[in-house]
Amino acid sequence: MYMKSKDMVELVNTQSWMDKGLSSQNEIKEQERRPGSYGMLGTLTEEHDSIEEEEEEEEDGDKPKRRGPKKKKMTKARLERFRARRVKANARERTRMHGLNDALDNLRRVMPCYSKTQKLSKIETLRLARNYIWALSEVLETGQTLEGKGFVEMLCKGLSQPTSNLVAGCLQLGPQSALLEKHEEKSPICDSTVSVHTFNYQSPGLPSPPYGHMETHPLHLKPQPFKSLGDSFGSHPPDCSTPPYEGPLTPPLSISGNFSLKQDGSPDLEKSYNFMSHYTTTSSGHVHSTPFQTGTPRYDVPVDLTYDSYSHHGIGTQLNAIFSD
């Protein structure tokens, strides 16, 4: 009854995978590698068989009868249809999740800190995005210049120490670094070949470009030395393709509504992140933390680090948690 994974790959491949051009050997191998994939269908079939048996038992047993429409017998034909439907649904779901991941990737690209080699995790990307929106709306609302330190602090609220270090490191890069990035396709700070960084956060001025890629980031459409956020966004918005906004400002984006703020105006994030760490990268491009050794001299970003550790839920749950707090 078990369908071999190879057969399943072929089956799926002939469906939506071909449509999306996802039929590379690597991806097929990825599918074959995954234990949760396809083999489960066999299990599922058995489950249905057992349901039938259970129903038969119910008829002559003492158990109360099941309500609702009686389940039809799983004939071979029905089973086949069910299986085909399931395979199609799986393929759709896969495609959907790929789309979601693509969107997340696009989001990563416009974040103040982007590196192809050092991807932020999904949850950290969402947190950073929230902070970024918050910081930008703060600029729009108050029109005030954000000090570099303050900007970084805003961005790092609620982020893990490794991500905070990463953000702070990226924001410290000057235009030279942007050039480097252009040549090397990655920021030296974010280079995954450099495994450990600490940041001596000393810039009293404003964050310097790049915030990610010059080509894509809205703040980089006019690559010029950063004066200040106030200068850049004051009466004359940056020279970008977006026409100047003439209408009333977006009602403060309901900062207090979108982000629950403490009295000092910072997002209210409960738990403290109570260990200090460097950030390191893995071969898979993820940021990982390394706790500092006691007594090791270090220069950390003086960010009031808080970290609300959401439990491991689905991304939907995580989104809810992020946007409801």
Place this chain on the structure above:
DNA sequence: TAGGCCATCTGGTCCT
């Protein structure tokens, strides 16, 4: 080995 992160499968629900 534990924990974080991830991709995938799956069944339920809602919508068209």
Place this chain on the structure above:
DNA sequence: AGGACCAGATGGCCTA
């Protein structure tokens, strides 16, 4: 009926 969306479950990979 079929597709989109969602959340739970599962297991692999990686690092500390």
